[in-house]
Amino acid sequence: MTSISARRLGKELTEIKAEGCPVGINLVKADDFATWWFTIEVMGESLYQGEKYTLQFRFDSNYPISSPAVQFVVGDGKVSPVHPHVYSNGHICASILGNEWSPVLSVIAVCVTIQSMLASCKKKERPTDNDRYIRFAPDNPKKTRFHYDDDTV
Amino acid sequence: MSSHFALDVPDPSDFPPLADAPGLRTLDSSLRCTICGELFDAPVTLPCGHCFCSVCVRAAMGIKQECPTCRKATLEGHLRPNPVLEEVVAAWGLSRPYILKLSTQDTEQRHSSLFEMNAPRAKKRKIAIGSGSTNHSRSGSSILHSPSKRPKSTRQSSEDLYDTTIPTSDADEDEMPSPPKDPGPEDLVTCPLCNKHVRYKSINQHMDRGCKDTPPDSTRSTKSDWQKIMSGNKGKQKDTSDSEDNFPLPKASYATLKDKKLKEMLAEHGLPVSGDRNLLIQRHQRWVMTYNANLDRSQNNRKSKQELKKELKKWEDERSKRKKTTVEDTVAHEKRHKDEFAQLVDAARGNRNSSTKQSLVAEQSNGDTVAPASSDSRKTPIRGRVSRDEDIIVLDSEEERERGD
Structure with missing residues (x-):
């Protein structure tokens, strides 16, 4: 018997293979059930037109009960989008990745949420505390306790 | 990559898409728990009406006491087993391989009949009429030609499938006498x-x-009932063991329990008491969860305690296996990844040097003292570790709120 997390991820992968990703989201690699990469583009009119970002998912053995660690890939020519909720090290401040995570959410659902988070952005800028945060940021964004006090961006 | 795809996980996408087999994918996916993606196991309903496997939703509620789908606040005590859904799922589980076989055969036939479309039309008509429904591939092609016939033919086939069951249930209903009036209290x-x-x-x-x-x-006096309860150890023992099996185990607040008590609690259920405190807690937690979830199965689907214990052992083995992969031969590990380590150390040092100036300024202005997260935080296993203060950075972004409007 394979573990629940592997089975659930296997199902998600089969579904992605069978039905494809939503527009603007593409699977880059899913070689194992630990780390997956996606590319994200914002479709239509937005501040991020024509830009492509890479999103990394890391899963632990408790997925989907515990949330995946999601961040933008930085380095190797890849950068994180300039957005008031995205730090320059790729960490994302989004409630559904933290205390608003629900086990019924899926990898694709997270991708879509982040895509729409970028799409609704009105001004390209870093979070105000970006410099302070990235200096001491833990490797895993799940170890950061974010404050979510802004639903509008 | 392909090795993981070879992993056999039954999924709604096993069935042909909507156009070829209407409803089958939806049916399969709606009989699956949205947490684990498997067919419902011991389905329970929440007050909001959403359904999950008992184990899944109990695990989710261990983290947050709300419905995973609609986020309505829910307590574990609100879970109600759904025996009807359980039956439906069991039947679907049985019929699934058969229906899958039928549907794939059907699509194959359609595809082959699509090739035949190229053949002269008149000839095909003739055969379709002549051979009737015995020749499946021909009848399939005739369906393609006249879509209006399709619903009829599918209904026919489903009637064939249930030929044996439907009439008997009808007969039952007919036989049932419609009660003309309420029976009296002594009537049977x-x-x-x-x-x-x-x-x-x-x-x-x-x-x-x-x-x-x-x-x-009424013939049995209440007095004898009381006597039975008060006096006999024999009768009592039987009674309690019977009813105990039907009651969920209470959850424990482990923080207040001493190791000794914890071990006692495990021993009470005949579970091993080996391992460190963390493991003991996890073992007991998991046991309570699976035990209570087992009660949400209908009586004859319940697993024995022995089976539950086996599952618990398997669960524990899997977890320990996963942990062991990180703990290897440390010397060899160090050698193998020497370059990587050196690179990381360099990167970390460079980072610190370049940022010292900024950090001094920032810390003075902010008045915040946050100890730098040293690189060793990466080496310590994430699981079971109490997160240290320096890993937690509380971020305030009130300015964002203003700007966001």
Whole structure:
């Protein structure tokens, strides 16, 4: 018997293979059930037109009960989008990745949420505390306790 | 990559898409738990109406006490087993491989009949009429030609499938006498659950007992009932063991428990008491969860305690296996990844040097003292570790709120 997390991820992968990703989201690699990469583009009119970002998912053995660690890939020519909720090290401040995570959410659902988070952005800028945060940021964004006090961006 | 795809996980996408097999994918996916993606196991309903496997939703509620789908606040005590859905899922589980076979055959035939479309039309017509429904590939092609016929033919086939079951249930309904008036309290009525004859006045009590025992007759005096409870150890023992099996285990607040008590609690259920405190807690937690979830299965689907213990052991083995992969031969590990380590150390040092100036300024202005997260935080296993203060950075972004409007 394979573990629940592997089975659930296997199902998600089969579904992605069978039905494809939503527009603007593409699977880059899913070689194992630990780390997956996606590319994200914002479709239509937005501040991020024509830009492509890479999103990394890391899963632990408790997925989907515990949330995946999601961040933008930085380095190797890849950068994180300039957005008031995205730090320059790729960490994302989004409630559904933290205390608003629900086990019924899926990898694709997270991708879509982040895509729409970028799409609704009105001004390209870093979070105000970006410099302070990235200096001491833990490797895993799940170890950061974010404050979510802004639903509008 | 392909090795993981080879992993056999039954999924709604096994079925042909909507156009080829209407409803089958939806049917399969709606009989699956949205947490684990498997067919419902011991399905429970929440007050909001959403359904999950008992184990899944109990695990989710261990983290947050709300419905995973609609986020409505829910407590574990609000979970109600859904035996009807359980039956449906069991039947679907049985019929799934068969229907899958039928549907793939059907699509194959359609595809082959699509090739035949190129053949002269008149010829095909003739065969279709001549051979009738015995020749499947021909009838399939005729369906393609006249879509209006399709619903009829599918209904026919489904009638064939249920040929044996449907008439009998109809007959039952016909035989059932429509009650002209309410029966008197002493009249015998048939229990709708177990079909036993029970006095009308005690039918409710009988059903409340789950049809298990004959209702206490008025002939049996209450006095003897009391005697039985108060005196005999024999009768009592049997009674409690019976009812204990039907009651969920209480959850424990482990923080207040000493190791000794914890071990006692495990021993009480015949579980091993080896391992460190963390493991003991996890073991007990998991046991309580699976035990209570097992009670959400209908009586004859329940697993024995022995089976549950086996599952618990498997669960533990899997977890320890996963942990062991990180703990290897440290010397060899160090050698193998020497370059990587050196690179990381360099990167970290460079980072610190370049940022010292900034950090001084920032810390003075902010008045915040946050110790730098040293690189060793990466080496310590994430699981089971108490997160240290320096890993947690509380971020305030009030300015964002203003700007966001």
